[in-house]
Structure formats: C-alpha cells, structure tokens
Amino acid sequence: MQNICILGATGSIGQSTIDVVVRHPELYQVYALTAHTNIDKLIEQARLCQPKYLVLSDIGQYKQAKQALLYSGIKSVLLSGAQALADVASADDVDVVMAAIVGGAGLLPTIAAVKAGKKVLLANKESLVMSGELFMDAAREHNAQLLPIDSEHNAIFQCLPHDYQYGDLASSGISSILLTGSGGPFRETAFGELTHVTPAQACAHPNWVMGQKISVDSATMMNKGLEFIEARWLFGLQSSDIKVVLHPQSIIHSMVQYRDGSVLAQMGNPDMRTPIAHGLAYPKRIDSGVQPLDFQTVSNFSFSLPEPKRYPNLYLAIEAANAGQSATTALNAANEVAVAAFLSGNIGFTQIAQINEQCLTQMGACQLDNIDAIVAWDHECRSATQQIISSYAREAN
Ligand code: NAD
Ligand code: MG
Numbered sequence: 001m002q003n004i005c006i007l008g009a010t011g012s013i014g015q016s017t018i019d020v021v022v023r024h025p026e027l028y029q030v031y032a033l034t035a036h037t038n039i040d041k042l043i044e045q046a047r048l049c050q051p052k053y054l055v056l057s058d059i060g061q062y063k064q065a066k067q068a069l070l071y072s073g074i075k076s077v078l079l080s081g082a083q084a085l086a087d088v089a090s091a092d093d094v095d096v097v098m099a100a101i102v103g104g105a106g107l108l109p110t111i112a113a114v115k116a117g118k119k120v121l122l123a124n125k126e127s128l129v130m131s132g133e134l135f136m137d138a139a140r141e142h143n144a145q146l147l148p149i150d151s152e153h154n155a156i157f158q159c160l161p162h163d164y165q166y167g168d169l170a171s172s173g174i175s176s177i178l179l180t181g182s183g184g185p186f187r188e189t190a191f192g193e194l195t196h197v198t199p200a201q202a203c204a205h206p207n208w209v210m211g212q213k214i215s216v217d218s219a220t221m222m223n224k225g226l227e228f229i230e231a232r233w234l235f236g237l238q239s240s241d242i243k244v245v246l247h248p249q250s251i252i253h254s255m256v257q258y259r260d261g262s263v264l265a266q267m268g269n270p271d272m273r274t275p276i277a278h279g280l281a282y283p284k285r286i287d288s289g290v291q292p293l294d295f296q297t298v299s300n301f302s303f304s305l306p307e308p309k310r311y312p313n314l315y316l317a318i319e320a321a322n323a324g325q326s327a328t329t330a331l332n333a334a335n336e337v338a339v340a341a342f343l344s345g346n347i348g349f350t351q352i353a354q355i356n357e358q359c360l361t362q363m364g365a366c367q368l369d370n371i372d373a374i375v376a377w378d379h380e381c382r383s384a385t386q387q388i389i390s391s392y393a394r395e396a397n
Contacts, residue, residue: 002028002280005088007109008100009033010041012211013123013149016272017098018045020280020288028280032088034101034109039065046074052093053077055084057105085109090116096280098149099124102213103336104378107131111371117142121279123149125230126336130329131374132233146234147279152179152227153234154275155253155266160235167236178255178263179231180247182207183306184219187248191309197349199342207250207270216339217313220352221306225317226335229328232321239322244314246304251293269293312353316360326366329374333381334359341389351392359385 004021008014014033021028030049035042037058042065046054054076056065062080069078079088089097090112097113098121099106106124111131113120115138122128128135139146148154156179161172169175185206186194203215210218217223224244231242245255250270257263268274269291277288308315313335320327338355341347347355363381368374 001026002095003031003093004028004096004098005032005034005091005094005113006030006098006100007034007085007089007106007113008098008102008124009045010035010038011100011102012209012214013100013272013276014098015045017100017121017276017280018049020273020277020286022048023289024286027286028096031091031094034085034088036101036105037061039068043068043072043074046076047072050074051076053079053088055079055088057082057085082108086112089113090118095119096121098276099127100149102126102211104130104332107375107378108371111135111138114138114144114146115142117144119145119147121147121149121276122234125150125226126332128233129226129229129332130378131371132229132325132328134368134371134374136233147282148230148234149272149275149279150227150230151270151272151275152181152254153231154278155180156231156235156256158266158278159254159256159264164235169237169241173259174256175259176257177231177235177237177242178257179224179227179242179244180250180252180254181221181224181227181244181306182218182248182250183246183304183311184221186219186310187246194310195348195350199345202342202349206248208272212343213336213339216342216352217335220313220349221311222313222317222335222339222352222356224306224311225314225320226332228314228317229321239318244306246306247301249298249301251298251301267293313356316353316356320360324365325368325374326363326377327360329368329377330360330363330381331356333378334385337382337385337389347389347392355385355388355392358388362388 030051032053034055086109089109096119099110100123107127110127202219252265255265271290273288320331334356338352
C-alpha cells in the first residue's frame with residue numbers, strides 16, 4: 001500500500017490523479033490533499049479519499065475552511081500556509097508525491113519532496129524550469145525517483161531504452177528526441193487576428209482540458225518552450241538533441257529517433273490519466289479509465305514544423321535554455337505574470353511574448369547557486385514584469 005500526497009489536488013491534474021487512485025484502493029491510500037482556495041472541492045475530495053491531512057495554502061481562508069470542515073464531519077486535519085505544503089510533501093509516512101501545483105508556487109513543496117527522497121510524479125514543470133540543475137542534483141543526492149507526468153516527457157521516458165544513461169544518447173544509439181505539440185487553437189489563425197484573441201478563446205484547447213495557465217501557454221506555445229527546458233533537465237539533453245514537431249491530433253505524445261532509422265512513439269488518447277497511471281504504477285501497469293485508442297477514428301495523422309513568427313514564445317524559451325538558469329527562471333516568472341495579466345484582460349494575447357522578451361533583455365544574467373537565490377531572482381523578475389506591464393498600460397492610455 002502506497003501513501004500519496006497530492007499537491008494541487010483541486011486542479012485538472014489533481015482531479016485526474018484522484019480519479020486513477022480511487023480505482024485502486026488496494027494499492028493507494030491518500031495521505032494529504034492540497035488546494036489554494038477551492039474549499040468546496042477540497043472537502044468533496046476529502047469525503048471521497050479520507051486523507052489524514054488537508055492543506056489550504058491560502059492562509060486568509062483558513063477559518064472559513066475550518067468551519068466548513070467541521071460541518072462536513074470529515075476527520076482530516078486541516079493545515080494552512082506554504083510551510084504546511086512542504087511538510088506534507090516530505091512527511092515520513094508519504095511514499096509518493098504528485099507535484100501538480102501550477103507555476104512557481106510549486107517549487108518549494110516539490111523540492112521538499114525531492115529532498116525527502118520521495119517518489120515524485122512531476123507535473124509542475126515550472127519548478128524544474130526555475131531550478132534545473134539544483135533540482136536534478138537534489139534528486140540524485142537524496143535518491144528521489146523522478147517520474148515525468150507531462151505527457152510528452154512521459155512518452156519520451158517510455159520510448160527510451162531501460163538502460164538509458166542520463167545524457168548519453170550516443171551509447172543508446174539515439175539520434176534525436178522528437179517533442180510533439182498540437183500547435184494549440186491558433187495554428188491556422190490569420191496573423192492579424194492573433195492580437196484580438198480573448199482569454200476564453202485561448203483557453204479552449206482543441207484536444208486537452210487543462211488549467212487556465214497551461215491552456216494559455218499551449219496557445220502561445222510557451223508550454224512547448226517550458227517542455228523543451230524540462231526535457232533537457234529530465235533526460236540530460238543538449239538543445240541540438242531536441243526537435244519540436246507539430247502534430248495537431250495529439251495522439252502521438254512524443255518520439256525517440258534511433259540511429260538505425262527506427263522511431264519509437266508513445267500513443268494514446270489525449271487524457272492525462274495515462275501518464276498519471278504510468279507514473280503511479282511504474283514499472284507495472286494499471287487501469288487508468290482511459291478509453292482505448294480506436295484506429296478507425298484516428299486514421300489521419302499529420303506533422304509539420306512550428307512557424308517562428310506564430311510562436312515567438314517557443315523560440316524565446318529555446319534561447320533562454322541556451323543562455324542558462326537565470327534566463328529560464330526569468331522567463332518563467334515573466335510568463336506567469338504576463339499570462340495572469342492576459343487572463344484578467346489587462347494585456348493582449350500577442351503582448352505576452354513581447355513582455356517576456358522585454359523582461360529577459362532587461363534582467364540579463366546572474367549566478368544562482370541555491371534555492372533561496374532562485375526564489376529571490378524569481379521575485380525580482382516578477383516585479384520587473386509588473387512594471388513593464390504598467391508601462392504598456394500607460395502607453396495605451
Ligand atoms: P490547475 O490550474 O487546474 O490546478 C492548479 C492547482 O494548483 C490547484 O489545485 C490550485 O489550488 C493549486 N494552486 C494554484 N495556485 C497555488 C498557490 N499559489 N499555492 C499553492 N497551490 C496553488 O492546473 P493544472 O492544469 O492541473 O496544472 C498543474 C501543473 O501540471 C502545471 O504545472 C501544469 O503545467 C502541469 N501540467 C498540466 C497538464 C494538464 O493537462 N492539465 C499537463 C501537463 C502538465
Ligand atoms: Mg505537456
């Protein structure tokens with residue numbers, strides 16, 4: 001029986017994780033569930049999973065949550081605040097941590113799980129983008145088992161040989177890693193119309209149902225950019241090892257190309273319960289609830305390359321990956337602030353990439369040797385981005 005802590009339980013990945021976990025009560029028991037503000041959902045999930053702990057990271061709502069929990073009759077202990085997230089993620093009784101908080105808020109609890117040597121199911125790509133080498137070093141030092149949940153990285157992991165040596169593509173006969181992406185909802189939209197895209201249009205992904213931030217990132221292809229950086233760290237790759245390929249049907253989730261001409265692809269319906277079940281049960285296989293792929297309905301596969309003019313964020317991320325840690329941390333921070341500003345109607349869709357680029361140029365490079373330095377740099381970059389956004393608003397008036 002494995003004890004699981006689900007960070008970000010009320011989100012899209014968190015809900016899919018619970019869906020898989022409750023199918024296997026003989027294998028998994030929920031130790032803790034965390035949410036930021038969604039008390040109702042957290043209580044509904046607690047009723048289903050009966051965890052020992054619930055964490056509401058937003059301290060301001062603690063009293064209200066405590067009251068709601070009391071009325072519900074649920075016995076879980078309620079904790080609150082950022083430290084409580086790290087505490088449940090590193091608790092002795094926990095075997096597996098699902099890292100599914102969105103954005104930089106996931107960094108400290110995910111690192112806490114890594115440093116406690118847990119089996120970490122990594123959905124929160126931003127934490128790896130923010131802290132790459134420190135994160136991977138901590139995993140090695142503390143014997144944490146990292147399993148990729150991002151569907152592309154999970155696919156690559158499944159297509160790599162079992163004896164793959166970190167960073168050594170040549171010994172495994174691998175010539176490249178093909179990172180696939182759908183191209184999002186605006187793959188064919190006329191360039192002139194992109195400036196008028198609304199948050200609702202950007203969040204309507206053609207194949208996946210996801211949280212708002214990753215949906216906007218998919219529309220700008222910043223998501224593929226973050227995944228490019230994520231792949232470099234997870235598998236020890238150089239930028240030249242990775243090729244981004246558009247595959248609008250989202251059936252192939254990524255591929256590994258070998259020297260002898262073979263290409264191995266992992267396929268399946270676009271449903272995150274597949275990589276979640278894979279990570280949970282690895283190296284075994286369990287039912288996930290995902291519909292089997294029906295080849296009568298998915299006969300039409302197509303592929304193309306992403307256009308730089310349409311997806312400037314993807315290319316900014318690749319440049320940042322080549323520039324180093326301070327650039328990828330800055331880009332992640334800028335992007336989170338810019339996406340939030342877009343979602344609240346303060347900037348236009350195409351301004352997200354412009355603001356990201358401006359932040360990267362303005363902030364330059366610096367040395368980041370520890371997690372405190374990463375957190376401080378992240379804060380600085382967020383403030384700088386807020387100022388850039390304010391200057392845009394002043395220009396518009
Ligand atoms: P979501 O917005 O649906 O859920 C986010 C979760 O994080 C919620 O439980 C929320 O309460 C919590 N949260 C938000 N802000 C927080 C804060 N400041 N402090 C603590 N907790 C906070 O997001 P999602 O789509 O489930 O994505 C979660 C992560 O998984 C992201 O990093 C995303 O990139 C990654 N991911 C998601 C998908 C997907 O299909 N949704 C696929 C691949 C990777
Ligand atoms: Mg992905």
